[in-house]
Amino acid sequence: MALANPARIRGESIEANAFVEMAEQEEVFAVPKTVFTIKDLGKKQAFEGALSEDHFIRQLKGLMELS
Amino acid sequence: MGLLNERDRQTLSEMFRDLKFPVHLDLFLDPVQDWSRHAQGILREVVSLMPDLLHLEIYNFYKNQVLAALYGVEQVPTLILRDKNEDDTGIRILGIPSGYEFAVLIEDILDVSIGRSRLSEKSMNYLRNLEHDVLLQVFVTPT
Incomplete structure (x- = not known):
């Protein structure tokens, strides 16, 4: 995803055990957990489990459109 | 002492035959932190x-603040x-690239x-x- 638009998208893969504080802050109880953040809109949404490409894009569109 | 076993090294060498252009891996670490040293060791071998x-x-x-x-x-x-081109790809891997994150690392490289x-043209256009x-933050564990 990041490769599609590196200027806009940052994709982080985070090892939850090494970053316990971060994982606690994002309430990671099960993995994988994906957190979308659009900072300049003040939007954040999280999903547990694997996400399909379609689902992923739909969620991102939804977040953008709510602005 | 190697962190990758012989079979891993062979598998990786075969996968890396598909590499086409250079990739720059920049690791920010704390030299006295165990996690950092472990990550450095794995990356050096890769x-x-x-x-x-x-x-x-x-x-x-x-x-290097x-x-x-x-x-x-x-x-x-x-x-x-x-x-x-030495341009930032936007890809970050936080933590030790072992287990699941190791697979992520190799696929990303x-x-x-x-x-x-691996995205459709429609998704690419949107992004x-x-x-x-x-x-986009994906939290994972090694296993």
């Missing part, structure tokens, strides 16, 4: 399998992938080197035209 195309740079996070800020690095160890995407910055 790049040693294809030294012509995989370039690893190690940065002490505390001595300006560069770290430029890349938005706030935690260690953090790995940044840059492409053949291949994607960057080959310039491939290319985003009007806001997006941070």
